[in-house]
Amino acid sequence: xxxxxxxxxxxxxxxxxxxxxxxxxxxxxxxxxxxxxxxxxxxxxxxxxxxxxxxxxxxxxxxxxxxxxxxxxxxxxxxxxxxxxxxxxxxxxxxxxxxxxxxxxxxxxxxxxxxxxxxxxxxxxxxxxxxxxxxxxxxxxxxxxxxxxxxxxxxxxxxxxxxxxxxxxxxxxxxxxxxxxxxxxxxxxxxxxxxxxxxxxxxxxxxxxxxxxxxxxxxxxxxxxxxxxxxxxxxxxxxxxxxxxxxxxxxxxxxxxxxxxxxxxxxxxxxxxxxxxxxxxxxxxxxxxxxxxxxxxxxxxxxxxxxxxxxxxxxxxxxxxxxxxxxxxxxxxxxxx
Amino acid sequence: xxxxxxxxxxxxxxxxxxxxxxxxxxxxxxxxxxxxxxxxxxxxxxxxxxxxxxxxxxxxxxxxxxxxxxxxxxxxxxxxxxxxxxxxxxxxxxxxxxxxxxxxxxxxxxxxxxxxxxxxxxxxxxxxxxxxxxxxxxxxxxxxxxxxxxxxxxxxxxxxxxxxxxxxxxxxxxxxxxxxxxxxxxxxxxxxxxxxxxxxxxxxxxxxxxxxxxxxxxxxxxxxxxxxxxxxxxxxxxxxxxxxxxxxxxxxxxxxxxxxxxxxxxxxxxxxxxxxxxxxxxxxxxxxxxxxxxxxxxxxxxxxxxxxxxxxxxxxxxxxxxxxxxxxxxxxxxxxxxxxxxxxxxxxxxxxxx
Amino acid sequence: xxxxxxxxxxxxxxxxxxxxxxxxxxxxxxxxxxxxxxxxxxxxxxxxxxxxxxxxxxxxxxxxxxxxxxxxxxxxxxxxxxxxxxxxxxxxxxxxxxxxxxxxxxxxxxxxxxxxxxxxxxxxxxxxxxxxxxxxxxxxxxxxxxxxxxxxxxxxxxxxxxxxxxxxxxxxxxxxxxxxxxxxxxxxxxxxxxxxxxxxxxxxxxxxxxxxxxxxxxxxxxxxxxxxxxxxxxxxxxxxxxxxxxxxxxxxxxxxxxxxxx
Numbered sequence: 033x034x035x036x037x038x039x040x041x042x043x044x045x046x047x048x049x050x051x052x053x054x055x056x057x058x059x060x061x062x063x064x065x066x067x068x069x070x071x072x073x074x075x076x077x078x079x080x081x082x083x084x085x086x087x088x089x090x091x092x093x094x095x096x097x098x099x100x101x102x103x104x105x106x107x108x109x110x111x112x113x114x115x116x117x118x119x120x121x122x123x124x125x126x127x128x129x130x131x132x133x134x135x136x137x138x139x140x141x142x143x144x145x146x147x148x149x150x151x152x153x154x155x156x157x158x159x160x161x162x163x164x165x166x167x168x169x170x171x172x173x174x175x176x177x178x179x180x181x182x183x184x185x186x187x188x189x190x191x192x193x194x195x196x197x198x199x200x201x202x203x204x205x206x207x208x209x210x211x212x213x214x215x216x217x218x219x220x221x222x223x224x225x226x227x228x229x230x231x232x233x234x235x236x237x238x239x240x241x242x243x244x245x246x247x248x249x250x251x252x253x254x255x256x257x258x259x260x261x262x263x264x265x266x267x268x269x270x271x272x273x274x275x276x277x278x279x280x281x282x283x284x285x286x287x288x289x290x291x292x293x294x295x296x297x298x299x300x301x302x303x304x305x306x307x308x309x310x311x312x313x314x315x316x317x318x319x320x321x322x323x324x325x326x327x328x329x330x331x332x333x334x335x336x337x338x339x340x341x342x343x344x345x346x347x348x349x350x351x352x353x354x355x356x357x358x359x360x361x362x363x364x365x366x367x368x369x
Numbered sequence: 370x371x372x373x374x375x376x377x378x379x380x381x382x383x384x385x386x387x388x389x390x391x392x393x394x395x396x397x398x399x400x401x402x403x404x405x406x407x408x409x410x411x412x413x414x415x416x417x418x419x420x421x422x423x424x425x426x427x428x429x430x431x432x433x434x435x436x437x438x439x440x441x442x443x444x445x446x447x448x449x450x451x452x453x454x455x456x457x458x459x460x461x462x463x464x465x466x467x468x469x470x471x472x473x474x475x476x477x478x479x480x481x482x483x484x485x486x487x488x489x490x491x492x493x494x495x496x497x498x499x500x501x502x503x504x505x506x507x508x509x510x511x512x513x514x515x516x517x518x519x520x521x522x523x524x525x526x527x528x529x530x531x532x533x534x535x536x537x538x539x540x541x542x543x544x545x546x547x548x549x550x551x552x553x554x555x556x557x558x559x560x561x562x563x564x565x566x567x568x569x570x571x572x573x574x575x576x577x578x579x580x581x582x583x584x585x586x587x588x589x590x591x592x593x594x595x596x597x598x599x600x601x602x603x604x605x606x607x608x609x610x611x612x613x614x615x616x617x618x619x620x621x622x623x624x625x626x627x628x629x630x631x632x633x634x635x636x637x638x639x640x641x642x643x644x645x646x647x648x649x650x651x652x653x654x655x656x657x658x659x660x661x662x663x664x665x666x667x668x669x670x671x672x673x674x675x676x677x678x679x680x681x682x683x684x685x686x687x688x689x690x691x692x693x694x695x696x697x698x699x700x701x702x703x704x705x706x707x708x709x710x711x712x713x714x715x716x717x718x719x720x721x722x723x
Numbered sequence: 724x725x726x727x728x729x730x731x732x733x734x735x736x737x738x739x740x741x742x743x744x745x746x747x748x749x750x751x752x753x754x755x756x757x758x759x760x761x762x763x764x765x766x767x768x769x770x771x772x773x774x775x776x777x778x779x780x781x782x783x784x785x786x787x788x789x790x791x792x793x794x795x796x797x798x799x800x801x802x803x804x805x806x807x808x809x810x811x812x813x814x815x816x817x818x819x820x821x822x823x824x825x826x827x828x829x830x831x832x833x834x835x836x837x838x839x840x841x842x843x844x845x846x847x848x849x850x851x852x853x854x855x856x857x858x859x860x861x862x863x864x865x866x867x868x869x870x871x872x873x874x875x876x877x878x879x880x881x882x883x884x885x886x887x888x889x890x891x892x893x894x895x896x897x898x899x900x901x902x903x904x905x906x907x908x909x910x911x912x913x914x915x916x917x918x919x920x921x922x923x924x925x926x927x928x929x930x931x932x933x934x935x936x937x938x939x940x941x942x943x944x945x946x947x948x949x950x951x952x953x954x955x956x957x958x959x960x961x962x963x964x965x966x967x968x969x970x971x972x973x974x975x976x977x978x979x980x981x982x983x984x985x
Contacts, residue, residue: 041474041953041967042702043628075595075636077629095629097598097636098565125564158472158540158968159548162515162563213929213964251929331551332542333473335931335966339891340542345928346892368739368873369909369921473968542889703968705975 056081058190060088072119080120104133111143123149123165139175153295155208157334170300172204179203180273184246185215191223215247228279234265238283245293252348294323445661462689464523472539474703478686480520482624487524499529509559513568514593515549530557566599576614595627610649615673624686650679657682725773726807738779740871742790767798770810800825861942862907869920871980876918888916896930932965
């Protein structure tokens, strides 16, 4: 009846508005050439963008309704039958609701199930804590046989999904809700699971980050170079497990200051992974972890929460400056053009 | 005539006589008058009556001469009471549309479908004290389908837990109100829900706890039908029957839709009522927008004594706004000012009650 | 009779958001550019309001125009409307004429009038076919709307100001592709109560929300409301990159301003 007007949008429109959430389309493409790929969802096909695959291959897509434990158990079964299941749901439900199935049915039996966990971190800000997931990196890292990847943007997600097929066992890919701005210009760079990407060269300090923090760190690094003359290296550590030890140790050697940034609890995530590498190497350096400080987040839109928790460019700049001990200046021209 | 009477403590004979006449009387207006003479205040829970010149009397009446679901006589609620509840339901729907505009987006469909249920509970059935939200003996309400917070939170405000004005901060940074209710932030909210399938197990705990502490409060758990895909719901259902937790009342909002389509297309639930019966429940199937049927069902559930009760409320998702009714798209949506106005007008045109 | 808050706000928006767009016309339209080459003059436009004058004056200086609020000393031409409402009506393209002082300077008067009329290009009824005129319309409309948003905040509209107050340093950027050809881009910067509208691309940080119009024609369709915004996204006329909630909120403000000014 009454048409949707102006800027009214429903959860169905959101899947066309998410310009950067392209893994669903990538999966649909891959499905054409690889007929062992099947898709699974738990009543979130449209929300997680796997609907593109579902539309292209309706008889290779299974919706289990709101039943994550069943979905992951069934994923294990499909893998045993010789298929490659891509199971997609929100991070919190993948990691903890279906957690035991992922660990015992999938990881323990080392089955090639690829888990695409969306709305990770606090990216679904205004949905509240029941829909946030600041624990998934910690949990997934602790499962043997699991590969854990946190791509920086839509382009990297697409590459990660393709790379998934070359990894033998289970893979956990965590992404946001699809409105994240792009970090890369195009797909012309090497995405190798387990190898960090240097986004910005530098010698004074290294920021090791993943996910949305990558774009923000690159912007922060540019500003710091212009304004403070600081040369900051930014490493996109997209694979948290297995972590790129070489890149970490090289950064320690070259810059002696490491700051980790992640949209995750500081306990157990990227920060702790990098910290263990540094500690085991015996080399000294200044080391700080930044993320959500072991608390459940406030309510608010994701962008406001990122600003509050210092996960945006401004926040990262002030962390770096604090580490280097410097002052803050701003752009104060408020005249209209 | 009275089916069963419990807990009479002291009552003088004149009042008892009036009460007996009132209960047997089928003419609702005269019945109302007699009850009023007895000191019955229609704004309070029907199961508690306070007699002005005598000690407190608690009388629980089951005035149904026949089995509820077998076409028995439904004792309708007083006409004035029904109008009051219908008006409140309309007001709640308007407040839900407001929440959608303040928040930039809400689960509007599933909130509108339980408007009558929420009003029935908060304004007729639940024994609660808004001025004392932590009162130990209060009836609990768990909105297991937590995404309908856009309906629960305005209902709490209307009932007096906090000012309606505060809803303007919905979803804003630092607000206590967001897509799913947080029991540590929203006054009057008994459980933090949002992840589906968590509510009924918590209700089991509350039911067992009440019994252990020898308290008589009830726990009402409202679930979505899609939510019943979750295995944990059936684990809890088994426990409710096994422990004979008649102090827990389960309600399912059967609007037949979920995110990816109709419930029967995505993951078929039928035969739904039969499933619950086979798990040991007494199932009361009602029209979830009919205030008489809801009142009857809740009264029956409140006085259940051998099996836990499931109220299977058949509803329409998006009820009240003509362009949203029965439309799977309106599970979650945002609306700009002009569409919100159209929604308000549609609600204004609706008849109260059914 | 006294003007309402709404009318006064509308007048301020016309003065501070619509009039400055005249510079775009002077720069990009060759005929206008020639007309005003070497012209040095001051024109005051105002309306009577309860004894006072709600006015602004335009200062022309060899192809450049500046707009200042308030009355001027010794302007060459003075246009005065009997009420603020009538003035707003004329700016919206309706029929209302002011009293004119300085009618002797007929040449200047005609030039100024034609410049004012050129602002009508931003009206919804105006549907140019010529590609240069289309590009001009899109550029003028986008520049005007970003200016209007900032002025609306500075003028103290409670809803707008509250929205700006709650945000850290953010850029809302508009761009019409392909940028090297169209050269149409503008932004709104907000930070804790302050706002600034700017032309071009903001260099110091990436935008918080980017409204990426894929072509001049697509931009026209969305600005003229031939398609609803979300429809425009579906059809590929425009892409929003960044928070959809904040994009919608900005769009809602833009709709309010467009209905006040057109």
